[in-house]
Amino acid sequence: xxxxxxxxxxxxxxxxxxxxxxxxxxxxxxxxxxxxxxxxxxxxxxxxxxxxxxxxxxxxxxxxxxxxxxxxxxxxxxxxxxxxxxxxxxxxxxxxxxxxxxxxxxxxxxxxxxxxxxxxxxxxxxxxxxxxxxxxxxxxxxxxxxxxxxxxxxxxxxxxxxxxxxxxxxxxxxxxxxxxxxxxxxxxxxxxxxxxxxxxxxxxxxxxxxxxxxxxxxxxxxxxxxxxxxxxxxxxxxxxxxxxxxxxxxxxxxxxxxxxxxxxxxxxxxxxxxxxxxxxxxxxxxxxxxxxxxxxxxxxxxxxxxxxxxxxxxxxxxxxxxxxxxxxxxxxxxxxxxxxxxxxxxxxxxxxxxxxxxxxxxxxxxxxxxxxxxxxxxxxxxxxxxxxxxxxxxxxxxxxxxxxxxxxxxxxxxxxxxxxxxxxxxxxxxxxxxxxxxxxxxxxxxxxxxxxxxxxxxxxxxxxxxxxxxxxxxxxxxxxxxxxxxxxxxxxxxxxxxxxxxxxxxxxxxxxxxxxxxxxxxxxxxxxxxxxxxxxxxxxxxxxxxxxxxxxxxxxxxxxxxxxxxxxxxxxxxxxxxxxxxxxxxxxxxxxxxxxxxxxxxxxxxxx
Numbered sequence: 264x265x266x267x268x269x270x271x272x273x274x275x276x277x278x279x280x281x282x283x284x285x286x287x288x289x290x291x292x293x294x295x296x297x298x299x300x301x302x303x304x305x306x307x308x309x310x311x312x313x314x315x316x317x318x319x320x321x322x323x324x325x326x327x328x329x330x331x332x333x334x335x336x337x338x339x340x341x342x343x344x345x346x347x348x349x350x351x352x353x354x355x356x357x358x359x360x361x362x363x364x365x366x367x368x369x370x371x372x373x374x375x376x377x378x379x380x381x382x383x384x385x386x387x388x389x390x391x392x393x394x395x396x397x398x399x400x401x402x403x404x405x406x407x408x409x410x411x412x413x414x415x416x417x418x419x420x421x422x423x424x425x426x427x428x429x430x431x432x433x434x435x436x437x438x439x440x441x442x443x444x445x446x447x448x449x450x451x452x453x454x455x456x457x458x459x460x461x462x463x464x465x466x467x468x469x470x471x472x473x474x475x476x477x478x479x480x481x482x483x484x485x486x487x488x489x490x491x492x493x494x495x496x497x498x499x500x501x502x503x504x505x506x507x508x509x510x511x512x513x514x515x516x517x518x519x520x521x522x523x524x525x526x527x528x529x530x531x532x533x534x535x536x537x538x539x540x541x542x543x544x545x546x547x548x549x550x551x552x553x554x555x556x557x558x559x560x561x562x563x564x565x566x567x568x569x570x571x572x573x574x575x576x577x578x579x580x581x582x583x584x585x586x587x588x589x590x591x592x593x594x595x596x597x598x599x600x601x602x603x604x605x606x607x608x609x610x611x612x613x614x615x616x617x618x619x620x621x622x623x624x625x626x627x628x629x630x631x632x633x634x635x636x637x638x639x640x641x642x643x644x645x646x647x648x649x650x651x652x653x654x655x656x657x658x659x660x661x662x663x664x665x666x667x668x669x670x671x672x673x674x675x676x677x678x679x680x681x682x683x684x685x686x687x688x689x690x691x692x693x694x695x696x697x698x699x700x701x702x703x704x705x706x707x708x709x710x711x712x713x714x715x716x717x718x719x720x721x722x723x724x725x726x727x728x729x730x731x732x733x734x735x736x737x738x739x740x741x742x743x744x745x746x747x748x749x750x751x752x753x754x755x756x757x758x759x760x761x762x763x764x765x766x767x768x769x770x771x772x773x774x775x776x777x778x779x780x781x782x783x784x785x786x787x788x789x790x791x792x793x794x795x796x797x798x799x800x801x802x803x804x805x806x807x808x809x810x811x812x813x814x815x816x817x818x819x820x821x822x823x824x825x826x827x828x829x830x831x832x833x834x835x836x837x838x839x840x841x842x843x844x845x846x847x848x849x850x851x852x853x854x855x856x857x858x859x860x861x862x863x864x865x866x867x868x869x870x871x
Contacts, residue, residue: 267401268443270391274408274415274453280369280378281318282385286362288394293357297395299350301388301447301579306521306566307374309648310582313389314349316376320364322353349580351392366390371514373450373521373528380414382454382473384512384528387447388579394443401439402446406453408434421456421471423508423525424449444576448567450521450528452510459484463491466502471510479537483553489606490557494598497687498564498694507563509556520555522562529555550609554617558599565598566591569693572703586706588640589729593665594690596621597673600666605869614869615746615857616761618670621663622737622855623760626750629790631659636668636729652801656790659732668728671735672709672721674743677868679719692716737855745864746857752850756815760854769823771850774799776815782806782835783815793848797832807833808845822847 269287276282288296300314322341342354353360368376368383376389391402406420416434424438424446440446452471459470459480468491470480487509495502508526513533520529535548570591577583604614625631639647639661646658673686692712697704705711713721727733738748752767756776773792776783782804788795799805807813808821809830822830825847832845859865 267403268394268397269403269405271405271407272385272390272451274378274383274406274412274418275365276409277378277380277383277412277415280367281365282368282376282378282383282390283363283365284390284392286364286392286394288355288360288362288397290359291355291357291396293355293396295352295354296360297346297350297352298362298392299395299580300392302349302581303579304374304386304388304521305448305574305577305579306523306562307648308582308588308643310644311374312348313375316367316370316389318365318367320351320362322355322360322362324355324358324360362392364392371512371517371530373512373519373530377512382418382452382456382512384473385451385453386528387449387451390451391443391446397443399442401441402443404438404440404446406436406438406451408453410434415454418454419456421452421458421508421510422449423506423523424451445524448523448525450510450523450526461485461488463488464495464502466491466495466504467506469506469508471508473512474533476513476533477539478533479539479541482537482543486553486608487556490553490602490608491560493602493606494557494561494563497690498698499691503568504563507560509560518555520559522559522566524563524567527556527559527562529559531555545609550603550613550617553603553608554599557602558595561595561598561602564694564698565595565690568701569698570701570703572705575701575703582644584641584644586637586641587704587708588643589636589661589665589668590704590709592662593636594669594686596662596666597669597686598690601869605871607871611862611865611869611871612762612859615859618667619761619855619857620759621666623853624663625659625667625734626853626855627789628655628659630655630657631664631734632732634658635732636661636664639664652787655787664728664735667735667737671728671737671740672724674740675721675724676713676717676719678740678743680717684717684719688717689713741857742860744868745859745861747860748855748857750852751854751856752852753854756819758854760856762856762858763854768819768850770825770847772818772822772845773848776805776818778815779804783813783818785834792851793846797843797845799832799834799843799845800836802836804835805832806835 266289271285273283302310302312320343322343323338324341341360344352346352368378371377376385408415408418420436424440427437427439455474457472457476461468461484472478504525510526511529511531516532517530520527531552536552537549571585571587573583573585600614600617603609604611639659669686677685689712710722710725713719728735741748754763754765754767771792772794773789774785774794775787777786785799785801785803788799808818828847830845830847832843834841
């Protein structure tokens with residue numbers, strides 16, 4: 264008698280975006296069992312209620328009252344009662360049973376499940392029911408294709424789960440995991456794909472991209488090799504992985520990444536990646552992809568193994584709160600970009616421009632004065648993951664500010680230790696004391712490690728920039744790395760920050776605009792600037808300034824050339840035509856940039 268749970272996942276009907284799971288549950292104690300699906304997936308802190316996609320659920324056993332015959336086997340139905348939005352009770356009388364359910368898969372993201380005519384992508388949290396009392400037993404997974412469907416006949420299954428051959432069928436795959444938590448940490452891809460493998464320090468890395476493409480996989484592998492090497496060297500031997508899978512869903516639009524212990528799932532625009540035969544010049548979008556890969560691979564250690572204590576065994580049925588996400592996503596956001604510069608994948612000035620863009624996002628964000636990075640971490644479930652157009656005025660990103668905090672902490676540690684310790688040293692301590700054994704970090708872990716191991720008190724810094732709402736004082740800190748920090752006015756509505764030789768705008772509206780069929784739709788209104796003071800609201804459509812019809816370029820030109828302290832803004836609001844007095848306001852200096860003052864010093868800081 265086996266004590267394992269066995270799941271058979273069948274790609275049953277891609278046209279209806281449906282797959283089917285048959286779950287075989289062995290004999291057990293008690294008169295009933297409870298089945299449940301997680302509400303959220305680790306690494307993405309929002310309740311998503313995956314169980315809402317279960318279409319129907321039935322249970323049968325080979326003992327009981329006959330309801331039908333399947334071949335030579337008598338099948339008996341069992342009573343199923345739904346207890347809440349994600350939990351079912353099955354009356355089994357302790358007998359082995361099979362639970363069958365269908366799942367709707369039409370969420371093109373890296374968090375749930377999606378299916379089309381090219382592939383099926385499935386996270387375990389969307390597919391595999393947890394059986395109460397069986398959380399620590401082995402889980403086996405069979406993946407099957409619908410043999411009668413010609414579209415899926417050449418599909419293949421890919422996952423980072425260990426495989427075991429039990430069938431010679433080309434349309435069936437068998438995988439095993441030691442328990443339920445491990446099972447749901449391996450996304451599954453079944454479909455048409457391009458793959459390319461490369462090796463770093465004896466570890467095999469596989470790139471998987473959905474569909475068949477003309478992407479230059481060799482180039483991507485060559486660029487990722489030193490990035491992966493950097494992370495492996497930083498954390499040191501022995502490594503927790505032997506194989507790693509970069510699984511990328513290509514789409515016309517979309518962006519995302521979600522970390523797993525032995526893989527990552529990515530979503531990226533297909534034509535933002537280098538094509539075979541194209542110039543070797545790295546576009547901004549390709550650099551962003553490399554940074555995304557760097558970010559998710561860094562999570563192999565920092566999030567999947569080093570993690571807040573409350574995340575070691577989280578309750579996936581409801582929110583699990585922590586104020587430490589600034590450590591985990593923030594530090595990782597620092598390393599994802601700096602690694603590209605350290606590895607020589609991008610030039611130092613390009614790295615500084617990326618940091619400047621992150622700082623610029625903060626400087627435009629009035630919410631940084633209202634919410635601390637620690638509070639942002641705690642409120643990730645609602646305020647960060649459920650942002651609306653007012654977010655820039657009311658919250659701060661623990662990713663963005665956390666990355667700047669990490670940069671400042673690195674420079675502070677170097678300065679106070681005469682370059683004997685830095686953020687690398689701190690990360691290595693986190694791995695040694697909390698990651699290797701996955702025992703979880705307390706809230707005060709950073710200040711405690713710095714005091715205990717470095718003799719450096721960073722509590723004042725953290726109190727100001729993490730638990731308070733102060734900005735990191737970059738101007739005084741970055742001089743230690745041979746760089747000068749400055750701010751300037753924006754040069755256009757598309758300006759993201761960084762060095763620019765273009766002339767700055769003179770006056771500022773204070774709103775984000777998007778071209779409409781006629782005029783410009785207001786997408787964001789920034790607190791304290793001219794648009795909000797004038798009463799401009801979200802979704803207004805600006806059509807004129809001082810009697811002239813405008814587009815984005817003409818609006819800015821008219822503002823800059825205004826000869827009076829006040830102009831008239833004409834807009835449409837909910838079918839009404841309005842004219843608002845708009846105060847002509849000098850553009851704020853909210854775009855950050857860095858200038859290299861000592862190239863040798865910067866290269867030393869980068870470790871080049």
